[in-house]
Amino acid sequence: MARYPFRETEAKWQRLWEEEGCFHADRDPDRPKYYVLEMFPYPSGRIHMGHVRNYTVGDVVARLKRRQGYNVLHPMGWDAFGLPAENAALEQGVHPKSWTYRNIAEMREQIRAIGCSLDWRREFATCDPAYYRHEQEMFLDFLERGLAYRKEGWVNWDPVEQTVLANEQVIDGRGWRSGAPVERRKLPMWYFRITRYAEELLAGLERLERWPEKVKLMQRNWIGRSEGARVVFPVEGRSAALEVFTTRPDTLWGASFLAVAPDHPFSEELAREDPAARAFIRECLRTAASEEAIEKAEKKGYHTGLYARHPLAGEGAPERLPIYIANFVLMDYGTGAIFGCPAHDQRDLEFARAYGLPVRPVVLPPGADEAGFTIGEEAWLGDGTLFRSGFLNGLPVAEAKRRVIAWLEAHGAGRAEVTYRLRDWGVSRQRYWGCPIPVIHCPDCGVVPVPRDQLPVTLPEDVDFSQPGNPLDRHPTWKFVDCPRCGGPAQRETDTFDTFVESSWYFARFASPWREDRSFEGEDVGYWLPVDQYVGGIEHAVLHLLYARFFTRALRDCGYLQCDEPFAGLFTQGMITHRTYRDPEGRWIEPGEVRRAEDGRLVTLDGRPVVVGRVEKMSKSKKNTVDPTTIIQQYGADTARLFMLSDSPPERDLEWTDAGVEGAYRYLNRLWRLVEERLPELPPPGAGLTEPVGPEERALKRRIHQTIQRVSEELERFHFNKAVALLRELSNAIEAFRTTTPSGRGLVREALEALVSLFEPMIPHLAEELWQRLGHGEPLARTPWPKADPAWLAEDTVRIVVQVNGRRRAEIELPAPAGEEEVRVRALSEPGVVRHLQGREPRRLVYVPGRLLNIVL
RNA sequence: GGCCCCUUGGCGGAACCGGUAGACGCAGCGGACUUAAAAUCCGCUCGGGCGCCUGCCCGGUCCGGGUUCGAGUCCCGGAGGGGCCA
Numbered sequence: 001m002a003r004y005p006f007r008e009t010e011a012k013w014q015r016l017w018e019e020e021g022c023f024h025a026d027r028d029p030d031r032p033k034y035y036v037l038e039m040f041p042y043p044s045g046r047i048h049m050g051h052v053r054n055y056t057v058g059d060v061v062a063r064l065k066r067r068q069g070y071n072v073l074h075p076m077g078w079d080a081f082g083l084p085a086e087n088a089a090l091e092q093g094v095h096p097k098s099w100t101y102r103n104i105a106e107m108r109e110q111i112r113a114i115g116c117s118l119d120w121r122r123e124f125a126t127c128d129p130a131y132y133r134h135e136q137e138m139f140l141d142f143l144e145r146g147l148a149y150r151k152e153g154w155v156n157w158d159p160v161e162q163t164v165l166a167n168e169q170v171i172d173g174r175g176w177r178s179g180a181p182v183e184r185r186k187l188p189m190w191y192f193r194i195t196r197y198a199e200e201l202l203a204g205l206e207r208l209e210r211w212p213e214k215v216k217l218m219q220r221n222w223i224g225r226s227e228g229a230r231v232v233f234p235v236e237g238r239s240a241a242l243e244v245f246t247t248r249p250d251t252l253w254g255a256s257f258l259a260v261a262p263d264h265p266f267s268e269e270l271a272r273e274d275p276a277a278r279a280f281i282r283e284c285l286r287t288a289a290s291e292e293a294i295e296k297a298e299k300k301g302y303h304t305g306l307y308a309r310h311p312l313a314g315e316g317a318p319e320r321l322p323i324y325i326a327n328f329v330l331m332d333y334g335t336g337a338i339f340g341c342p343a344h345d346q347r348d349l350e351f352a353r354a355y356g357l358p359v360r361p362v363v364l365p366p367g368a369d370e371a372g373f374t375i376g377e378e379a380w381l382g383d384g385t386l387f388r389s390g391f392l393n394g395l396p397v398a399e400a401k402r403r404v405i406a407w408l409e410a411h412g413a414g415r416a417e418v419t420y421r422l423r424d425w426g427v428s429r430q431r432y433w434g435c436p437i438p439v440i441h442c443p444d445c446g447v448v449p450v451p452r453d454q455l456p457v458t459l460p461e462d463v464d465f466s467q468p469g470n471p472l473d474r475h476p477t478w479k480f481v482d483c484p485r486c487g488g489p490a491q492r493e494t495d496t497f498d499t500f501v502e503s504s505w506y507f508a509r510f511a512s513p514w515r516e517d518r519s520f521e522g523e524d525v526g527y528w529l530p531v532d533q534y535v536g537g538i539e540h541a542v543l544h545l546l547y548a549r550f551f552t553r554a555l556r557d558c559g560y561l562q563c564d565e566p567f568a569g570l571f572t573q574g575m576i577t578h579r580t581y582r583d584p585e586g587r588w589i590e591p592g593e594v595r596r597a598e599d600g601r602l603v604t605l606d607g608r609p610v611v612v613g614r615v616e617k618m619s620k621s622k623k624n625t626v627d628p629t630t631i632i633q634q635y636g637a638d639t640a641r642l643f644m645l646s647d648s649p650p651e652r653d654l655e656w657t658d659a660g661v662e663g664a665y666r667y668l669n670r671l672w673r674l675v676e677e678r679l680p681e682l683p684p685p686g687a688g689l690t691e692p693v694g695p696e697e698r699a700l701k702r703r704i705h706q707t708i709q710r711v712s713e714e715l716e717r718f719h720f721n722k723a724v725a726l727l728r729e730l731s732n733a734i735e736a737f738r739t740t741t742p743s744g745r746g747l748v749r750e751a752l753e754a755l756v757s758l759f760e761p762m763i764p765h766l767a768e769e770l771w772q773r774l775g776h777g778e779p780l781a782r783t784p785w786p787k788a789d790p791a792w793l794a795e796d797t798v799r800i801v802v803q804v805n806g807r808r809r810a811e812i813e814l815p816a817p818a819g820e821e822e823v824r825v826r827a828l829s830e831p832g833v834v835r836h837l838q839g840r841e842p843r844r845l846v847y848v849p850g851r852l853l854n855i856v857l
Numbered sequence: 858g859g860c861c862c863c864u865u866g867g868c869g870g871a872a873c874c875g876g877u878a879g880a881c882g883c884a885g886c887g888g889a890c891u892u893a894a895a896a897u898c899c900g901c902u903c904g905g906g907c908g909c910c911u912g913c914c915c916g917g918u919c920c921g922g923g924u925u926c927g928a929g930u931c932c933c934g935g936a937g938g939g940g941c942c943a
Contacts, residue, residue, distance in 0.1 A: 662883090666897095848876055
């Protein structure tokens with residue numbers, strides 16, 4: 001029997017879809033729209049299996065929705081700015097632009113080979129001035145509205161990438177891409193005021209019903225809302241007071257010191273007069289800025305010799321508190337100053353023990369007694385009752401917080417305050433291959449925005465990568481311009497945007513990508529946005545996905561868009577993993593360099609023993625990758641797609657195995673043969689519905705319609721593995737069904753058509769081919785999704801399990817619907833049941849209609 | 858350290874609201890076809906026992922306890938693994 005000729009078939013259908021424009025989407029107010037988007041790729045040069053899984057999942061949704069009658073927008077583009085292009089320039093002497101466009105050309109063909117239902121007319125690359133000019137305009141709008149600003153501050157510096165990183169891009173104290181430990185540097189840079197939207201971004205999560213809880217939780221934690229109070233501590237002998245943020249104002253009576261951040265203005269002022277303070281501050285700032293690093297570092301402080309008056313001194317709190325400069329206080333969280341309450345904060349406790357400060361418990365844990373309660377190695381962080389705390393005595397923590405805040409507000413000594421852990425998004429990067437920030441620095445006028453009629457500010461092409469640092473800054477002419485305001489000599493900003501800026505609005509650009517004068521066509525974005533189903537990796541949970549939510553709101557407030565949320569539904573697919581292998585010397589080796597020896601053990605191609613390692617995420621460094629292009633050439637795109645969808649639920653990690661791919665390939669051939677073998681006996685297409693005769697035919701008819709129903713539901717819920725299992729069951733049933741009657745042959749046609757049609761979103765090429773062979777002129781891509789006939793969803797008999805004391809003893813089959821009385825009579829006469837009753841009288845009968853009867857003795 | 862999630866055959870996984878645990882596959886074993894192999898097809902496949910081909914019984918969803926007529930599913934405690942924030 002011939003094999004399925006996948007090469008010809010896949011090429012044929014891809015050509016046909018393209019020629020017919022099957023996947024072109026245009027605004028049509030009369031039809032409901034559905035926008036499916038997968039996170040667009042960085043053009044690194046080759047696609048990897050993660051891309052294939054991502055696009056396959058998105059394509060199943062797009063094809064399903066299209067056939068359900070939606071006007072489906074499913075575009076593809078390129079996240080084309082970024083550092084790897086500059087590294088390539090450095091290593092290979094190729095210009096970042098040509099490297100990028102060459103990669104795009106290659107990857108476009110690789111992605112096309114997967115056979116996704118994409119509207120390629122809308123493709124764009126973010127490195128195109130036609131794209132980034134709009135980003136520059138958005139920035140100018142942000143600038144006017146105070147959503148973008150420039151400030152000098154301590155930043156995370158990636159020594160490998162030679163650029164600044166945002167907080168979200170520092171993972172475990174290291175650059176998210178380079179993996180190098182980040183350093184602290186003080187630099188002027190541009191920020192987006194994401195903190196203005198902290199509350200809205202947090203509240204908006206509640207309405208994102210089709211987002212994974214896990215992602216929402218991560219964003220919630222990242223935004224990190226905390227309620228507390230700002231408390232004013234006058235400093236003795238100084239006119240200025242220190243303002244402190246605390247989430248535990250209830251513990252004010254337990255205060256034993258104040259601590260300020262090393263880069264707090266108060267510290268900087270002291271440093272001017274006190275060389276020891278200056279030295280201490282310098283020491284602190286040398287260590288990394290991350291919260292994690294600070295948490296792990298030894299708690300160190302410098303006693304300034306100054307004291308603060310406790311605002312509650314008159315209410316029995318300690319009179320005066322020593323002021324320290326401390327390495328564990330962060331300038332950009334709260335007010336950059338804290339009061340230390342060692343009894344009820346672990347960091348404060350460690351600090352107090354190191355510097356001999358008093359530890360005064362003021363919250364009594366439930367069940368403890370006032371006289372005997374002391375703090376040992378662990379601060380008490382839990383709830384309890386206030387004591388030794390003046391007018392708070394006897395109150396629980398929550399109530400004490402309210403009371404003390406009311407007192408502070410009444411006495412002008414503080415107020416309730418909400419703070420967030422979220423920091424403003426630093427977007428300056430000292431790189432060439434990014435969108436230029438459209439401002440000019442004038443010695444007289446300061447920062448001057450580039451006039452809108454001079455946009456876009458384009459990158460110069462003649463750049464020199466032979467030296468480290470930012471080539472834009474070194475360029476002989478590019479940055480030297482006249483000030484647009486005074487006409488005097490001035491300089492362009494040489495920082496470019498973080499590449500996460502481009503990906504923060506690309507989904508909206510797909511609505512009207514050909515528009516030159518404006519970023520978006522109002523009617524287009526109004527029609528297409530928000531994205532109905534976004535698909536991508538979970539690694540962007542707090543990076544891209546948070547930035548895009550912010551950007552959408554900022555664009556809304558600047559009048560670009562009407563919607564708040566960019567992505568109404570989000571699906572995060574799991575990673576692709578693969579077994580790792582090493583040679584006897586311990587070097588990683590590729591799966592292709594491993595073979596099975598005659599004795600069954602794994603050896604290298606030259607016969608040396610292989611050390612089998614763990615199953616890990618596919619990565620170049622571990623050499624456990626499989627190239628999708630090779631797989632597609634060897635087995636076809638449908639095989640890769642089916643394997644991706646078959647066994648593991650898409651949100652979980654998927655282990656790539658040769659056996660799994662072979663299995664998918666074998667099934668496609670079996671499906672091909674199944675149709676080919678039955679074709680001669682089938683009635684012509686469109687002969688109308690078949691009325692089944694006899695129990696076997698009725699059973700097949702029911703299975704067809706139950707499969708239509710259930711596959712539709714499972715695809716809708718992203719349970720692709722279950723949809724595949726159901727379809728394999730249907731195809732097993734067709735194989736087992738032998739017939740010679742006209743009605744039987746009609747049923748086989750109905751079954752095969754349902755099978756092929758339902759499989760189309762997952763294995764579109766083979767499905768189209770078989771659909772055509774079944775005699776249809778219109779491609780499946782344009783054929784409506786099948787509908788189950790409700791009359792055939794119900795079984796005409798019911799099987800009821802009979803239990804005695806919760807243990808299965810018999811199964812009875814009755815015509816549907818079966819009444820309880822009927823079931824009871826039949827059940828009690830079943831031999832298996834009688835045997836276990838042993839003549840005893842049932843105490844109770846529990847009947848679950850249509851399912852089960854439990855006889856309780 | 859805090860919060861969250863997960864744990865089902867040799868493996869991936871299924872089991873809807875608490876109602877027949879192991880669907881569908883992978884791997885394995887046995888058989889058919891073939892000179893042979895590949896491909897394909899048929900059968901078996903959680904463990905133990907009985908029965909001796911029709912089946913029947915016991916145990917079994919990480920461990921311990923609880924709720925319930927009935928728990929993989931709910932509750933409490935523990936172990937192991939993962940994620941996020943520290």
